[in-house]
Amino acid sequence: MSHRLQILIDEDRYQRVAAIAAQRRTSVASVIREAIDRGLGDPDASRGAAIRDILDAAPMDVPADVAELVSELEGVRGRHT
Numbered sequence: 001m002s003h004r005l006q007i008l009i010d011e012d013r014y015q016r017v018a019a020i021a022a023q024r025r026t027s028v029a030s031v032i033r034e035a036i037d038r039g040l041g042d043p044d045a046s047r048g049a050a051i052r053d054i055l056d057a058a059p060m061d062v063p064a065d066v067a068e069l070v071s072e073l074e075g076v077r078g079r080h081t
Contacts, residue, residue, distance in 0.1 A: 014028075
């Protein structure tokens with residue numbers, strides 16, 4: 001860990017977090033870190049999901065002629081040749 005963070009929360013929130021920490025036999029800080037990861041998302045998990053989506057995508061037809069492929073890609077990108 002490289003950064004220290006101090007936050008103020010109300011008693012109800014603290015009690016909920018503390019109860020979860022006790023149930024899991026971990027620290028309150030660990031529960032807070034997990035909540036941040038769930039709430040803000042994990043960039044590595046997002047990348048992994050994107051890679052899985054690409055790899056799971058159905059095969060698509062690709063023009064055999066490179067010039068035709070380049071023209072198609074430029075058309076998709078909004079460029080004109």
